Amino acid sequence: MTENTQTPSSPDSELPTTYAPAEVEGKLYERWVERGYFEADATSDKPAYTIVIPPPNVTGSLHLGHAFEHTLIDALTRRKRMQGYETLWQPGMDHAGIATQNVVERELAKEGKSRHDLGREAFVERVWQWKGESGGQISGQMRRLGDGVDWSRERFTMDEGLSQAVQTIFKKLYDDELIYRAERIINWCPRCLTAISDIEVEYQDDDGELVSIRYGEGDASIVVATTRAETMLGDTAVAVHPDDERYQHLIGTEIELPLTGRRIPVVADEHVDPAFGTGAVKVTPAHDPNDFEIGQRHNLPSLAVMDEHAVITAHGPFQGLDRLEARSAIVAALRADGRIVAEKRPYVHSVGHCSRCKTTIEPRLSMQWWVKVGPLAKAAGDAVRDGKVKIHPQEMEKRYFDWVDNLHDWCISRQLWWGHRIPVWYGPNGEVVCVGPDEQPPTGEGWHQDTDVLDTWFSSGLWPFSTLGWPQQTESLAKFYPNSVLVTGYDILFFWVARMMMFGLYAMDGTPPFHTIALHGMVRDQFGKKMSKSFGNAVNPLDWMDTYGSDAVRFTLARGANPGVDVPIGEDWVQASRNFANKIWNATRFAMMNGATVEGDLPPAEQLSATDRWILSRLNKTVAEVDAFYEDYQFSKLCDALYHFAWDEVFDWYVELSKTTFFAGGEQAKVSARVLGEVLDVTLRLLHPVVPFVTETLWTTLTGRESVVIADWPTDSGFRDDAAEREIALVQQLVTEVRRFCTDQGLKSGQKVPARLELAGTPLAGHEAAIRQLLKLQPETDAFQATASLPVAGATVALDLSGAIDVEAERKRLTKALAAAEKEKAQAEGKLGNEAFLAKAPDNVVDKIKGRLAQAEEDIARIQAQLANLPAA
Template structure:
């Protein structure tokens, strides 16, 4: 037998009175967290000689508050870092927040609107000061909520994407990219929000099904006419061509010719382009290069003019009767004008189609031709793809790698400029004679009359893409950068694999001499409601995790989220699951309190093998197997499986069996009781340590009570000692089988759980014999005294249990009950058999309905067999 995996401690506290009879999370969680922070448990030391383990927090918006998605992701990251800290690594969980350009600017602009002002009334400098003031007073409430959840982050290293150090990093990498020709300025199609008055990134566009109208329009006359369809009729004012497929014979005679564009005095060419799908619609499409990304590319290939017909507010600027109309007003007016000219061939109203909206203000996005700053991503994306292909970075689950490659291998140049005031202002100055100068962090901007700085700011994703190394002091070569870069793993949702992960990969490889920012990308899914539906305020199913924490405790929320976390798969969650996790926390509390009341201890080494009972050997064997199983699941980021393994070991094997079996040993006293007290202490010590990363609060309170140790946060992670005892496991499996079968029989007979009945046990020749006293205790079986007459005999696991139920059951009443149940089962069998024998029913009924009827028949057959067997056993 190996020795204890934990060095001997000072033993248990003298009295379990330290533990209240019930666990109340609110009385425990806050004080424990502040104690952890005060003692510096989460602080990472760059000078440490320990092996580093670093993870960055996906920086939440400064405007944000904790939602279930945050709680889910933070639980997984915290579990990883807590385990690694216990394993002896120098762990850094890097916290911080994103300045969230559009979201934050919108918040402050709404405040100004309440005062009857706009940002333009203040001016840029005063407005930015106002935003900083808002951040200091109201921003970052999520930090306090992270403490509620138990996030073990190093608060001394908290960073903000607009703080001085990170701003220096942004300016440095912009300058390098610019000097290397990887940043340029050009006019392209972008996502434009007419409300926020800025370009926005793809991830800030939310698509939803909207009611619109699909209108088919005829351009040209007679045989030289073409029919095109659109949901945005107002953009036809900016059409500069009609495109058809080069091999579409229907339009071959028109390619190269021009046709009249309705409602205008212009003629436009018909061009042949392979982008057009000849099978879709009429096979001809209108081309508006200034208002559609696909049309823009067609326009570039064919040298078409780019006519902008809307301003930044989405108001029509084209001269004529539509000038000054909002785009939606213009849409109706254009359709009406076309109808008057007889140009409308067909209309479909309403027409459901996917429309992009600004995620911040919900305004419909307008594709717009605009002069913007861009990153030339081809060489950066190639490097990001190679880092995964050559194994420097692993994507987990590996099935997600194909989605990553699909993205980075086809990545378009990235629009990085935003028409905002809040953010990192682009470090470019324009001169009076058309000069363009990019200024680095240690350079003075050009001075003199006519010089001015670019007014645009950078996309928030630009600064967050630097997060793994800018937070460590880059561009300076700091001790922290040397120690903690690259990070061990990035834990994030698959939904931002393309937007954030790819950008960090590109920037990390570029800035850090080809060293990727992390070794592994562990992707998780999205949190959904118990029916698998996306959580949303509009759906009425959104949940504030703080409400669940208030009701059930943070450990219950964390354990529920971890138990649903299969790699890359969405996580359904319902309140009843959180309640079940709360019950688990209570079970842990009550079992540990029982152990303390009965003298369980961790003092000294485990007893020698010859002193251990088969029950002791069984639980120690199962304990070590569980340690190995949990380790393997952690290393594979299988949070659901490790949580499930811990749940079933703790509840099913430790609490429901070993603790119950120990009661008989404790009652008998003597050396066997001392041995079991030490074994129980060992099992609870290790179990609490295994549970700690996912359930930090209840395990801390219990572990310190059990061991008098300083804190489970900084104790050692359990190790598999290698001890296994297959014979003990088989022996206890037989005990559990016998007890379970007899309990089921008792329940079938209507006996109350605590009701005692006489019984004769024939355990001779089986491994069950040493456990007779425990078996009788668990099953509430009295010895077979004088006058004993067996009314039921159960052969189980090679043994025989004879029960005398004559004084425990009203046999006549029981016979009536079972006979009634038998009649119901027989009727169900007859009905389901008749349905399944009906050829007409089988021909018409859906397959899942037929399967359900088959299942009902099988259940009825099983019920009939069970009830008849019970009736046969009645005297």
């Protein structure tokens, strides 16, 4: 273990009887910030360790998913800081274009206004005002959790520096012909009135209707099926497979489109599946992405029949109807005209919805800005394939490759007012000019800027380097790029991670934005169900922090974190973690009351008792184990290792085994006090990254030093003592067996009984005082009668239970329990011996009965042994 060399401070020399998180957490955090512990120095010669916070939306508040992710990142950065790295945890927030605009528009609606009443400039000013007054409440909540971020570097995706980065990379991509403008089918939200990307569309099964419609007459007719009858008004063809014999006579001819009087061609296209439905599909190039591709191949016109509100614009009786109203009206008209061949209702099918407002998405032909992702996505895939970037856990690589290897061009324009406005100007004679951050936009009559803004993920894709000052070549960029690791949920692997990979490699000359992508799962309730307000199982982590303390919430979340796997969590687990914090507190109080100290060197091994050598050996093994788990992002395993070492080995065994030494006093007590001080010092430092508040309070009080935040991370000294570990294992075995026996005999916890210990010639001989202390065994007297004898670990423990229990009452209780176990056994044997039952019963039912039989037999043997060991009445 390394020795901490901080200057001693003057903490309180005594700890309160109980730990009260609410009284210390806020004060401790502000002290850490004031002292600059979390600030990163770009001029330092220490090795750099960098993690960016996945920027939460400015509209958001701390939810359990945030608390989970922040706990993991904070644990990593606190440990690295203690290991001597120049550590930067970069904080900031995302402007969240659609979400923020929706919030402010709802506020305006309460005043009876819309954004159009204000105009663009005044509306954007209103959003900035909202951001200043109400946005970013999550920052205060991050402080509650204990996030060790460098607040001096806090960034916002719309601040001046990041805006310059956005304009710079847009210009570079545009000049490299990787950004272009084109009319294509996009996902349109009629509620948000903007395009959204494929990954912002949520698909769910909806009840709809499938109608089969006959186009044309007689032999020159074709039946097509659709769930969106309203789009038939924009049909410009019917497509069949070129090899489909049923329609060979119609390919190249025209048929009449019902209700419209228009004639449309029948085209042959290999995209059509002849085995699906009738083998014919209606083609609506302006309202379906697949139809748009067919239309491109066959030079078909694209007829838009809806406006941005999804209201029918096509001339005729349906003009002005909402798309759903039009659907019903068109089906009724077709039915009246004898065109409906079949109807299936309800017809469950997958329908896309806006992830923000849940409105059904409308595919719509629109002029938009696009990123040509082919070369960018290839570079992002190659960086992982070549080992430049590692994805953890490795099995998540397939999901990553499935995405980047099949990525479509990215629609980056949004029809919003809040966001980074596209830096393109249009001239009066059709001129198009893309303007860089250091260039003046064209002026004069007829020039105007594009009205669209960029997708939020465009600016957040620059986060690992734009936050460090890019495009300027700053000291921070040189020091802290690339990031060491990205810790994020697998759910935004496509939204955010792939975009950062593409932009980082492109902007930073082939250097990826991070070395490792560590993916975690989603937080769920204790039954594994997704948390949601609509399910009634959503949890506000601040409520748990108020009740149990931030450390308890953090430890619970980290202890459930297995790489890439969802995390179930329940309040009783948080309560158990609070109990763990209390256990640490109480054990440290006891240690300090008994002289535990960190002053001076550890005594040499020959001066240590076997108990001292055992705990130091276990301590070093735990240090090595925890380090290995951290390097593999195994938070659950490292928390389990620390929990069991601290609670089981240090508090329940070492402290208890050492009590007789402390009570006896003398030189050996001083030796054990120094060992206990060492063990607590190291254990508190190991625990600190996950439970920072309670460990800070205890460690500074124990050591008298400034802060555990800047203490040295423990290192494995290499000390091992397998012989001492075997010796104490025998003590543990004996104590455990005797405790179990006493429990089986009905003794109350802590009840004292006389005993004779026959330990001579065994490794247990030197531990009699400690064994008696742990088991509450009294010395034997002249009246001692050995009513029970237990051979354990080569030794014998003889107990006098004659006055300890009501033998007759215990015999009655055990006899009743034995009868119940024998009845259970008979019933199970009866069913398993019934051939008719076995022939019909499912395997899982039979297995359950076999389990009941095995348990009954085990219970019978145990109870019979207890009866045999009862003293004579």
